[in-house]
Amino acid sequence: MSVEWFPLSSVIPYLEKSKIKEIELTQLITVLARGSTIENASKVDLNHLCARVNTFLSSNDTESRWIGTKLVVVVCTHLEILSSEYTANYLGSLIRILGSKCYIKDEASAPVPAIKTLESCCDALEFIIGNIRGKQTLTRQTLTPKLPAIIGSLLENVTLIPDKTISLLYNLLANNSTTFRPFGSKFETALVSIINNQNFQKFDSALQHKILKSLALISFNLTKNSPSELWRTRFDHFVKELKSTIQIYTEFMSLEEDEDLWLQFNALPSIPADFQPTFSPLQVDLNESSVEVLKVVSRIEVLVNLLVEFLAVPTPQVKVPLNYLVMIGQLLVAINPTFTPIRRDIRDPTLRQTIAYSATLLNHIGLRLLDVLPKFFGGDLLPHLTSILSAVDTLVPVHRTDGKISLNEAGIVDKSELIFASFQTRINYLELVEGFSNTSVLNRSIETAIILLKPRLPDSLANGTEQKLKNVSISDLLADQQLFVTEPADYQKQLLRQFFKVLLTKCQLSLPKQTDILRMVILDAVNGAEVKELLYAALLFPNKEAHASVLPMVKQLLSNDDELMSVFLNPRLPLLPQKRAIEIQEPEEEPEVEDLKRPLVEEERSVKKVKIEDPVVEAEEEPEQPEEQEQPDSDHEEMIFKSVGTISIPEPTLNQQVEEVKPEQSPEQPDEPESELESDFEIPEIDVDED
Structure with missing residues (x-):
């Protein structure tokens, strides 16, 4: 069966600047991407194709260069062209495009077509390098000689198109560290410059991640000797820089009033007098604007x-100061105006509110740091588990009423985003343990979760004052009150369900707390059908002190064909083992041996017990025979299991002749007077072995 293919010679005439617009570029790319088009093409047509593509790349026109970057990706998908000498020419042309920056004079006002062409050029470079990598001959002959020029051209555009260049430079840094070593200092300087820029926070999170990941890797990856020691040195350096930045908050808030927080802050590495930070110093002027705190x-x-x-980056075997990371996370979580009040000399209400808001942002940062630690360290965090949960528990808003501390429901709702983030942190750490018993650090979080899961009215409606209700139609409130009810979002409900599941399966809760959780689980299950796993957890992990079961309610919520419910409602006991008689055919002489063994065993058994009415006195008058004494079990075994040729049947002794015979009265004999044998008194049997 012949395969249909599109002749390459029919599209080559369109691969010119004057005719390229006469055909749809997508159709042209589709034809060139087909393997049959290249496989059935002649060598002359392939040379024409490769030469035309390189012509587009070598053009000074921005649009032609952009077309060339798209065509080179398509043709390099074919191994016939990738392994040819044209690949080196393509790499050289792409390097020249990056080196020229598409003739951009002012980077602040660079034209969009030029930026798009440079980004497409980086994509083409990344594609070709990825296809060559792993092929030793191509790597040695084509890629390795071009690597220094590729790295240099990318560094020239790192501030212009950071998203594309940094991603490619990171791959080259990780895989070609020896070639990258001369460019390490320049790359690190460029990264620090990007981070110091005020627009860094405007980058999307993926780009920020690439920049920070590259800075972390280049800090130690290019050294020849002791990279693990350099990693630790650079890590401690940034810990000190972080401590110096947190110290700025001592000008805004009284951190020393929280003793635990202050101890953790002082436990971090001390900052030397000649310390040189990597990033530029911050200039914060609160008189100019309160936003400077951010x-x-x-x-x-x-x-x-x-x-x-x-x-996260690949490292050699290093010693990580885990306690520093835990202390930083707890410290950032503990910065709270409730426990570390804002300084009294700051009286501007706007500034005070901004500082309080910034403290909430620091809490989010601390939670994100604590969230990632279980991913890297797992069970090594168990010694810090209680302290971490205690620190997270301080995020729950409380107030004091009549000397008693109770939850501040309004504050919980107002900081719901932070509270939900803290639930995720608790889940990550509780999943590391089994049977967690110190639930005192979880009581507030359980009550908070129950508050957030309940439907609620807005504060303006729930309060009920005329002043707050003056803008609300009473008829609407009375007729359509359900329209004013707000509930947590779906992802928030799912997070709370996961939290309840972890509590039921990983913690030893008190009966009142578990009862509260079960109540919310049942109510939630009535309204939603996606809580099957949570119902399973409530069913499989009952409280030891509970006197009632949730099985009837769970049965009503789950379908009858549920497998787990079927096991609870119809328990299946395991099958009992059964004995089966196995017939084994034995040789003919073996039954003879068994026949010889059986009488011996029966004789030995008959010796053990003798009735008192037997003439024992006469047996004592006979000369003592060694056979009268019972042989040990081992002697019996030796006697019974002797070989057939040596078995000898001894003459029966007196005791062996005594048989346990019950007297039978013949009907022909006349009735005799009642004797001792016929009395109702039964004489117990005497065991001869005990004599």
């Missing part, structure tokens, strides 16, 4: 994310 928050977030990237 600069400190942004710098702390960058440094925390950088420490996380130090853990």
Whole structure:
């Protein structure tokens, strides 16, 4: 069967600048991407194709260059062209495009077509390098000689198109560290410059992740000797820089009033007098604007994310200061105006509110740091489990009423985003344990979860004052009150269900707390059908002190064909083992041996018990025979299991002749007077062995 293919010679005439617009570019790319088009083409047509593509790349016209970057990706998908000498020419042309920057004079106002062409050029380079990597001959002959020029051209455009260049430079840094070594200092300087730029926070999170990951890797990957020691040195350096940045908050808040927080802060590495930070110093002027406080928050977030990237990048065997990371996370979570009040000399209400808001942002940063630690360290965090949960528990808003501390429901609802983030942190750490018993650090979180899961009215409607209700139609409130009810979002409900499941399966809760959770689980299950796993957890992990079961309610909520419910409602006992008689055919002489063994065994058994009415006295008058004494079990075994040729039947002794015979009265004999044998008194049997 012949395969239909499109002749390459029919599209080559369109591969010119004057005729390229006469055909749809997508159709042209589709034809060139087909393997049959290249496989059935002549060598002359292939040379024409490769030469035309290189002509587009070598053009000074931005649009022609962009077309060339798209065509080179398509033709390099075919091994016939990738392994040819044209691949080196393509790499050289792409390097020249990056080196020229598409003739951009002012990077601040660069034209969009030029930026798109440079980005497409980086995509083409990444595609070709990825296809060559792993092929030793192509790597040695084509890629390796071009690597220095590729790295240099990418570094020239790192601030212009950071998204594309940094991704490619990171791959080259990780896979070609020897070739990258001369460019390491330049690359690190460029990365620090990007981070110091005020627009860094405007980058999307994926690009920020690439930049910080590259900075972490280049900090130690290019050294020849002791990379693990350099990793630790750079890590401690950024910990000190983070501590110096957090210290700025001592000007805003009284951190020393929280003793635990202050101890953790002082436990971090001390900052030497000649310390040189990597990033530029912050300039914060609160008199100019209260928003200046957020600069400190942004710098702390960058440094925390950088420490996380130090853990994520490939490293040699290193010693990680885990206690530093835990203390930083707890410290950021503990910065709270409730426990570390804002300084009294700051009286501007706007500034005070901004500082309080910035403290909430720091809490989010601390939670994100604590969230990633179980991923890297797992069970090594168990010694810190209680302290971490205690620190997270301080995020729950409380107030004091009549000397008693109770939850502040309005504050919980207002900080619901932070509270939900804290639930995820608790889940990550509780999943590391089994049977967690110190539930005192979880009681507030359980009550908070129940509050957030309940439907609620807005504060303006729930309060009921005329002043707050003056803009609300009473008829609407009375007729359509359900329209004013708000509930948690779906992802928030799912997070709370996961939290309840972890509590039921991993913790030893008190009966009142578990009862509250079960009540919310049942109510939630009535309204939603996606809580099957949570119902399973409530059913499989009952409280030891509970006197009632949730099985009837769970049965009503789950279908009858549910497998787990079927096991509970119709328990199936395992099958009992059964004995089966197995007939074994034995040789003919074996039954004879068994026949010889059986009488001996019966004789030995008959010796053991003798009735008192037998003439024992006469047996004592006979000369003592050694056979009268019972042989040990081992002697019996030796006697019974002797070989057939040596078996000898001994003459029966007196005791062996005595048989247990019950007297039978013949009907022909006359009745005799009642004797001792016929009395109702039964004489017990005497065991001869005990004499």
